Amino acid sequence: MPLGGSEPENEKSGKVRTLSLFHRKSDGANVKKYQIDMCSGPLAGKILLFALPLMASSVLQLLFNAADVIVVGRFVGKEALAAVGSNTSLINLLINIFVGLSVGTNVVIARDIGAGRHEQVNRSIHTCITLSLLSGVFMLVFGVVMARQLLVWMSSPTDVIDLATVYLRIYFLGMPANLFYNFGAAILRAQGDTQRPLYFLTAAGVVNVVLNLFFVLVCNLAVAGVALATIISQYISAALVLRCLLKEEGALKVDLKKLGLERSVVARIMQVGLPAGFQGVIFSLSNVVIQSSLNSFDDSVLVAGSSAAANIENFVYVSMDSFYQAAITFVGQNYGAGLCDRVDKVARQCIAFAVITGVVLGNLAYLFGTPLAGIYAPGEPDVVRQAVTRLLYVSCPYFLCGIMDTLVGVLRGLGSSVIPMIVSLVGACGLRLVWVAIVFPIEHSPESLYISYPISWAVTAAVHTVFLIFVRKRAFRKVHYHAAGSGAGSGIAAQ
Numbered sequence: 001m002p003l004g005g006s007e008p009e010n011e012k013s014g015k016v017r018t019l020s021l022f023h024r025k026s027d028g029a030n031v032k033k034y035q036i037d038m039c040s041g042p043l044a045g046k047i048l049l050f051a052l053p054l055m056a057s058s059v060l061q062l063l064f065n066a067a068d069v070i071v072v073g074r075f076v077g078k079e080a081l082a083a084v085g086s087n088t089s090l091i092n093l094l095i096n097i098f099v100g101l102s103v104g105t106n107v108v109i110a111r112d113i114g115a116g117r118h119e120q121v122n123r124s125i126h127t128c129i130t131l132s133l134l135s136g137v138f139m140l141v142f143g144v145v146m147a148r149q150l151l152v153w154m155s156s157p158t159d160v161i162d163l164a165t166v167y168l169r170i171y172f173l174g175m176p177a178n179l180f181y182n183f184g185a186a187i188l189r190a191q192g193d194t195q196r197p198l199y200f201l202t203a204a205g206v207v208n209v210v211l212n213l214f215f216v217l218v219c220n221l222a223v224a225g226v227a228l229a230t231i232i233s234q235y236i237s238a239a240l241v242l243r244c245l246l247k248e249e250g251a252l253k254v255d256l257k258k259l260g261l262e263r264s265v266v267a268r269i270m271q272v273g274l275p276a277g278f279q280g281v282i283f284s285l286s287n288v289v290i291q292s293s294l295n296s297f298d299d300s301v302l303v304a305g306s307s308a309a310a311n312i313e314n315f316v317y318v319s320m321d322s323f324y325q326a327a328i329t330f331v332g333q334n335y336g337a338g339l340c341d342r343v344d345k346v347a348r349q350c351i352a353f354a355v356i357t358g359v360v361l362g363n364l365a366y367l368f369g370t371p372l373a374g375i376y377a378p379g380e381p382d383v384v385r386q387a388v389t390r391l392l393y394v395s396c397p398y399f400l401c402g403i404m405d406t407l408v409g410v411l412r413g414l415g416s417s418v419i420p421m422i423v424s425l426v427g428a429c430g431l432r433l434v435w436v437a438i439v440f441p442i443e444h445s446p447e448s449l450y451i452s453y454p455i456s457w458a459v460t461a462a463v464h465t466v467f468l469i470f471v472r473k474r475a476f477r478k479v480h481y482h483a484a485g486s487g488a489g490s491g492i493a494a495q
Helices: 008-012 044-075 078-085 088-114 118-153 161-173 175-190 195-218 222-247 263-295 300-336 340-367 369-376 381-395 399-413 418-442 446-450 452-486
Strands: none
Touching (some): 044 195, 044 222, 088 118, 088 175, 088 263, 088 300, 088 399, 161 175, 161 222, 175 300, 300 340, 300 369, 300 381, 300 399, 340 369, 340 399, 340 452, 399 418, 399 452, 418 446, 446 452
C-alpha cells in the first residue's frame, strides 16, 4: 500500500544509513540464527521469519488458555467453569495498560537498535525490566486486595463469586511474572527474535496443562488448582526470559546490578505505551457494550453461538496481529536507522501479509464454521447456526481489522501513538457506540450488531491512512534534517 511515494532523493543525497546493532558490535560477534537484520536485504522473508513464530506463540497461548476452561468444565462443574471464564474480560481490562507499555518498550528499543545507540539500548533495557517488575508488584497488591470488590462491581453471580474471587486472587500472585515475560519478550522482539519467546511459551504451556490435570484430578484443588497451574507456568516463562537476557551478549545483556529507572527512557516508553494501553482498555469497554446489546435479546442460544464464534475469530485475529507487531518493530528499527524507503516497504508488505492472512483464515473459519463451532457446543445445532451467522458478518471481512491494526503498527513504529489512539477510539469504539444507540434500535437484530464491526474497521482504516500520510511526511522530514545536520550514518536523534 503506497504511503505517498518513495524518497529517491534520500538514496542520492546523504541517506542516513546506520548499520544495525548486530553489524556494529564491538566484539565482532556473529549474527545468531534467531536475530534478524531488519535494516538491510530483502524484507518479505524476514517479516515472515519474525511474524510466524509470533503467530504460533499467540495461537498456542489461546490453546493453553482454552485448556484451563476445558479442564474445569469437564472435571469440576459449571460453577467452576463460570468462575474461570468470567474473569477473562476483567483480567484483560486490568492488564491492557501494562501490555501497552510493553509495546512502548518494543518501539523504544527497536529504534535505538536501528540507530546503533548501543549504550542507550542497554540503559533502556534495564529501565524496561525495572518498570515491568514495579508494575507487576503493583498489580499483585491491587488485584489481591480488590479482587472481590471488582467482581461485585461486575455483578458476578452469587453462586460463582466466591470461586471467582479465589481464582482472581491467585492469578494476580503471578502478575510480576506475567508482566516481566511481556516486557522481556518485547525486548527480544525488538532485535527480531520471536523464536525463543515461542520456545519459552511452549515449555511453560505444556507445564500448565500437566499441572492443571494434576492439581484438579489428583489434588482436588478445582479452581485454585487451575489458577496455581497458570501462575507457576508464568513464573517458568519469566525465568526462561530472564535467563536468556542474562546470557545475552553486547547491548542486550542484562546485569541485575544495573536495574533502575531512567527518567528519559520511561518518558519515551510512556509516550507510545500509555496511548496504546488506553486504547486497549477502551476497546475492551466497547466490546462489553456490544455484548450487553446481545444479552438484551435474553436468548442463551444466541449468546452461546456468539461466544463460540468469537473464540474462533480470536485465532484469526492473533494471526493477523503478528504483522501488526512486525510493523512496529521493522518500522521502528528502519526509522531509527533513517531508512525511509524501507519504512515504506515494510508498511506495504506487512499490510499485504495481514490482508492475505485475514482473507484466507477468515473465510476458512466461515466455511468450516459448523464443525468448528460444534467443538464448543456439541449436540447444539441452534447454537452452531448462530455461530456461523456471526462468522459470516465478522470473520469473512476480518482482513479489514488487519489493515486497521497494521496501520496503527506503522504509526507507532514512527513514534506516533496518540494519533492512532484518538482515531481508533473515535472511529472504531465511538462508531460502535453510536451504532448501538441509533441503528440497533431501528434494526433490532444480532446481524445489525455484527455488521458494525467491519464498518468500523473500514472507516477507521481509511482515517488511519490519511493521518499516516501526514505523520510519514513529518517523520521523514526529521530524518532529512538530521542527515543534513550530522552527515550520513548518524541516525535520528533519541526521542
